Amino acid sequence: MKKRVTLTFPKNRVPMPVTYRLAKDFNVASNIIRAQVAPNRTSKLVVELLGDIDEIEAAIEWMGLQQITVSLASREIVIDEESCVDCGLCTGVCPTQALTLDPETFKLNFTRSRCVVCEQCIPTCPVQAISTNF
Structure with a gap:
């Protein structure tokens, strides 16, 4: 477990x-x-x-x-898709590759099952589209 x-x-x-x-x-x-x-x-x-x-x-x-x-720790990462500009900065700091850019569309993909909620992506996002819920 x-x-x-x-x-x-x-x-x-x-x-x-x-x-x-x-x-x-x-x-x-x-x-x-x-x-x-x-x-x-x-x-x-x-x-x-x-x-x-x-x-x-x-x-x-x-x-x-x-x-x-x-x-x-019951928090989860939440991405506001309307605010996200798909810049990919968060993908560079994600240690588990839960955040990736689609190589064809260059849209951000979030694989929740890989996320360990380290929160390194939050301060990296220039438009503050990433946060945690409680």
Whole structure:
């Protein structure tokens, strides 16, 4: 099972090797999608957890005990097709190739199943046609 979560670390927990502990203690793989981490600051990670549902739930419970706030990431990327000018700038920053340009029509294609909601495309769009929903 896969579960995408946002982890918020208090500044005293940033040095903790969380992804190592998830793998070693809970047999849960973690794919870091987005990270905003700095010493002595509250930090955030958007992580995709992969493993058995019971192991993922145990890992989430453990993180809560470590004062790490875990929230389900349920946002999705939304593209306003009326505003989009099909410039393709977003395709250059998309790490999963969820955003591509059709080679014949040069129209933007969005493959939602590939999107990991890293949000790198949002600030790249010159006409602000890309956003997230909640």
